[in-house]
Amino acid sequence: xxxxxxPDIHITVSEGASLELRxxxxxxxxxxxxxxxxxxxxxxxxxxxxxxxxxxxxGIKGFEAxxxxxxxxxxxxxxxxxxxxxxxxxxxxxxxxxxxxxxxxGKGTHLIIQP
Amino acid sequence: xxxxxxxxxxxxxxxxxxxxLRCSSQSGHNTVSWYQQALGQGPQFIFQYxxxxxxxxxxxxxxxxxxxxxNYSSELNxxxxxxxxxxxxxxxxxxxxxxxxxxxxxxTRLTVV
Numbered sequence: 001x002x003x004x005x006x007p008d009i010h011i012t013v014s015e016g017a018s019l020e021l022r023x024x025x026x027x028x029x030x031x032x033x034x035x036x037x038x039x040x041x042x043x044x045x046x047x048x049x050x051x052x053x054x055x056x057x058x059g060i061k062g063f064e065a066x067x068x069x070x071x072x073x074x075x076x077x078x079x080x081x082x083x084x085x086x087x088x089x090x091x092x093x094x095x096x097x098x099x100x101x102x103x104x105x106g107k108g109t110h111l112i113i114q115p
Numbered sequence: 116x117x118x119x120x121x122x123x124x125x126x127x128x129x130x131x132x133x134x135x136l137r138c139s140s141q142s143g144h145n146t147v148s149w150y151q152q153a154l155g156q157g158p159q160f161i162f163q164y165x166x167x168x169x170x171x172x173x174x175x176x177x178x179x180x181x182x183x184x185x186n187y188s189s190e191l192n193x194x195x196x197x198x199x200x201x202x203x204x205x206x207x208x209x210x211x212x213x214x215x216x217x218x219x220x221x222x223t224r225l226t227v228v
Contacts, residue, residue: 004157032215043119043205043219044158051215090157094214100171102148102160103214 006106023091119220138206
C-alpha cells in the first residue's frame with residue numbers, strides 16, 4: 001500500500017529565511033507526486049506536481065520540489081519565505097494512468113512564520 | 116471557470132442522523148472525488164465517481180455513499196452518523212479519470228454531536 005510521511009508536524013521559519021519541508025513516500029512504482037497548501041478553513045491549492053522528466057519541479061508562489069528516487073523523497077523548498085506562506089502543507093502520492101484510487105496524503109506540516 | 120463549490124459550508128448533526136453534502140463542479144469535469152479530513156490530519160480518499168458511476172473507493176464503510184449527476188453536481192451521503200465522522204469533507208473534480216488535475220472545493224465542516 002502506498003503511504004506518505006511528513007516527518008515535521010510543525011516548522012517555524014523567520015520571514016525571509018529559506019524553507020525546506022520534507023516528504024518521503026512508499027509506492028511500488030514511480031508515482032505521481034504533489035504538494036498542496038491549505039489555509040485555515042480552506043480547501044487545497046496545488047503548489048506543484050511531478051509526473052516525469054526533470055526531477056526539479058517549479059511551482060507557484062516561488063516554490064520548488066526535487067524528486068529523489070533513491071531516497072523516495074519529494075522535498076519542498078522556497079528560498080525566501082513571506083508571512084503569507086504560513087499555512088498547512090501536504091505532500092501526496094497518486095497512481096499513474098487513470099487510477100481511481102485517489103491521492104494518499106501525508107499528515108501535513110504546519111508552517112509558522114516569525115517576523 | 117467557476118471553480119468547485121461545496122454546500123453547506125458548516126453543519127451540525129446528531130449521532131445516528133443522516134447527512135447529504137453537495138458539490139458543484141466545473142463544466143466538463145467528469146470525475147469527482149470526495150475526501151474526509153479529520154482535525155490535524157491529511158485528507159483521506161473516500162471514493163471517486165466517473166461519469167455517474169463509482170469507480171474507486173477508499174477504506175470507508177458502505178454508510179458512506181455518493182451520487183454524481185449529469186449537470187456536474189454530486190452528493191456525499193453519510194448514514195448513521197458517528198462522532199468520528201466529524202471532519203472537513205472536501206470535493207475534488209477533474210477532467211481526467213485520475214487525480215492528476217484536481218480542483219478542490221473549500222469543503223464542508225461537519226460536526227456530529
